[in-house]
Amino acid sequence: MNRPEAALDTAWTLVFGCWLIASAATLGALFFSEIMQLPPCVLCWYQRIFMFPLVLLLPVGLFPFDARVVRYALPLTAVGWLVALFQVLLVAGLIPQDLRPCTQGVPCSEVQIQWLGFIDIPMLSFVAFSIMNTLLLAAYFRSRP
Amino acid sequence: MSRKSKRNPSDLTRPAAAPVAPPQAAPGAGPKNRRNLFIAAAVALLSIFVAAAFYYRGEQARSAQLATAKNLPALASEQSPSFGPASAKVHLVEFFDPACETCAAFFPHVKKLMAAHPDRIRLSLRHVPFHPGSEVAVRALEASRQQGKYQQVLEALYASQGSWVIQHQVQADRVWAVLGGLGLDLDKLRADMNAPEVGQRLTRDMQDARLLGVTKTPEFFANGRPMPSFGLEQLQTLVGEELRRAYP
Numbered sequence: 314m315n316r317p318e319a320a321l322d323t324a325w326t327l328v329f330g331c332w333l334i335a336s337a338a339t340l341g342a343l344f345f346s347e348i349m350q351l352p353p354c355v356l357c358w359y360q361r362i363f364m365f366p367l368v369l370l371l372p373v374g375l376f377p378f379d380a381r382v383v384r385y386a387l388p389l390t391a392v393g394w395l396v397a398l399f400q401v402l403l404v405a406g407l408i409p410q411d412l413r414p415c416t417q418g419v420p421c422s423e424v425q426i427q428w429l430g431f432i433d434i435p436m437l438s439f440v441a442f443s444i445m446n447t448l449l450l451a452a453y454f455r456s457r458p
Numbered sequence: 459m460s461r462k463s464k465r466n467p468s469d470l471t472r473p474a475a476a477p478v479a480p481p482q483a484a485p486g487a488g489p490k491n492r493r494n495l496f497i498a499a500a501v502a503l504l505s506i507f508v509a510a511a512f513y514y515r516g517e518q519a520r521s522a523q524l525a526t527a528k529n530l531p532a533l534a535s536e537q538s539p540s541f542g543p544a545s546a547k548v549h550l551v552e553f554f555d556p557a558c559e560t561c562a563a564f565f566p567h568v569k570k571l572m573a574a575h576p577d578r579i580r581l582s583l584r585h586v587p588f589h590p591g592s593e594v595a596v597r598a599l600e601a602s603r604q605q606g607k608y609q610q611v612l613e614a615l616y617a618s619q620g621s622w623v624i625q626h627q628v629q630a631d632r633v634w635a636v637l638g639g640l641g642l643d644l645d646k647l648r649a650d651m652n653a654p655e656v657g658q659r660l661t662r663d664m665q666d667a668r669l670l671g672v673t674k675t676p677e678f679f680a681n682g683r684p685m686p687s688f689g690l691e692q693l694q695t696l697v698g699e700e701l702r703r704a705y706p
Contacts, residue, residue: 325492333499340507348511350687376493 363393
């Protein structure tokens, strides 16, 4: 009786961690576009589509805890991860330029923000989706009967 | 079932949680603690967002003010192509890339601004070829000044931009196709394009752009003051303010 309880506790913490990342990423994305006024490119919008809903979806599964929330959230994080991966490869130049979509007004030849020489916005998104996938998968295996 | 705490109106939902995770499972991890943790995290994240927004806005305003004074040496651009009389009290400096779509879209509006206030605005143009391959177009522009056809070449390049900028890449041969139809001495142009002073001006423009933090085009400075944020309206407001200040 004690073992599954502890496992469910861990799963709750993992999903909660996932929500923290989704919320931080959502607020970060809004900061870049609404406060810093950087126009988001098309790929950013696709990643937002898969990131923003998690801020509301995950808490519904946290209170009261329903381990199946992982099943509903994983498709979003998985597809979001793929889009983020695509953009990281584009920025790295591993996918040909002419496939790169670009918002009018954003010169495509440049990365809009770069910290420490290698951290850019697509990279942050990719890292966020990667961690969320890992956390959700861990929660899934933890809470399995 | 006690209702000692008024701050937890969602106590009613607690029985629903019981079958899945009984509250007494582990001390310190009960639903109430979780709820408080969740609320604390949400409040913390939102506070950080709001604080960062205020901080960023404040910094923006401060750096814009500081920049105005610091900008002036880097904006003194005697060697750049310039329109309007030297006596004009409002000096508008535009950093642009002929291959940039937004620059082309702004161009007619800048002309309109100049036309609305003749003798009061002087426009200097600085070249920053951010698009891949755009240096050819910029060099051609610089060289066309030798033949007195700068404005013609600029307008022709803007008007036919779609034909020589393909997927944000400049196609040099198509630039030449545009240049061919303007009655220029192309051999002279080709020679002038590679003149050392053209290279020096280009380097100077890029250096000043870096100094001024110009990373996107077009970027405008009116008497050293940048736009508070990017947009046509912001440009019109900025120029209007400087006009009012210079010609009360």
